[in-house]
Amino acid sequence: MPCPSTVALMHYPLILDLFREKYATSVRKGFCLDSLTTLRECGATSKGKWKQQPGLELAEKLSTERWQILRILEDLEHEVPHAVCDIRQNIQVDRKKGLTVAEVKAIMRVMAVRIGLDCYRPHSLMPILAISYLNRKQGRILQVHHDGKRVVIQYTKVLDFDGLEHHPIELFLRYYCSQPVGKTANKQKDSSSR
Numbered sequence: 001m002p003c004p005s006t007v008a009l010m011h012y013p014l015i016l017d018l019f020r021e022k023y024a025t026s027v028r029k030g031f032c033l034d035s036l037t038t039l040r041e042c043g044a045t046s047k048g049k050w051k052q053q054p055g056l057e058l059a060e061k062l063s064t065e066r067w068q069i070l071r072i073l074e075d076l077e078h079e080v081p082h083a084v085c086d087i088r089q090n091i092q093v094d095r096k097k098g099l100t101v102a103e104v105k106a107i108m109r110v111m112a113v114r115i116g117l118d119c120y121r122p123h124s125l126m127p128i129l130a131i132s133y134l135n136r137k138q139g140r141i142l143q144v145h146h147d148g149k150r151v152v153i154q155y156t157k158v159l160d161f162d163g164l165e166h167h168p169i170e171l172f173l174r175y176y177c178s179q180p181v182g183k184t185a186n187k188q189k190d191s192s193s194r
Contacts, residue, residue, distance in 0.1 A: 066090065067102035069110065075180065078119040081126040082180035085110055088133045095158045099142070103132050107144045107153070115146075124148065131176055137162045141175050 070086035087106045107130050114126050130142040132155075142155040159168040 067106055069106055072110065080180040081114070081120045081123040082129070083110065083114060083126070084129045084131070084176060084178075086131050086133065090135050093134050093138065093158055099153065099155060100132075100134065103130070103142065104153075106130065106132075107142060108151070111144065111146060111151070127180070129175060129178070131172055134158065139168075139172065141172065 067087060067089045070088050073084040075082065085106070087103060089100065089102050091100065091102070093100065107128055110128055110130075111126065114120055114128075120126060125145050125147070128142075128144045130144065131139065132142055133139045138158050138160055140156045140158050142153060144151065144153050146152070159171075161168065
């Protein structure tokens with residue numbers, strides 16, 4: 001999939017596409033995420049600069065748990081290893097149960113692909129923020145990293161996009177456009193460079 005040109009810039013996050021009719025006045029014509037986040041869609045993962053391996057595809061369209069990574073935002077200069085990705089599914093979920101199989105597969109595959117990229121070798125942590133769209137009316141936010149021993153996954157409850165409660169659109173956008181923070185560099189490489 002080719003990267004958009006600098007003229008085309010970045011597409012809306014899926015959350016805005018889902019509610020364009022309802023919130024059309026809140027998004028100016030010509031709105032672009034470029035002014036809100038330093039991460040971009042044309043990073044090493046999006047460009048496919050990783051060794052294609054069976055089992056590491058960023059979508060499953062033929063299984064019973066269909067899912068797809070819609071986009072991955074990354075730092076084009078590779079200074080920070082953080083990534084933001086959209087995961088799209090079309091399933092009904094039980095609010096009391098944990099993560100879906102598709103969510104776990106998607107974040108693990110993004111993590112495995114990014115760990116294998118040479119440009120991120122100086123980093124021991126590669127945080128991933130996943131915006132998971134379970135269906136057109138529900139979603140949640142996941143924060144994931146590997147601490148050297150295990151994968152740590154933090155996630156919100158399932159949030160409804162429709163209904164009487166406040167729509168979580170603003171929350172999703174705040175996370176989507178957040179700035180990368182935290183120390184991620186390998187300690188050994190930090191001390192050897194001094």
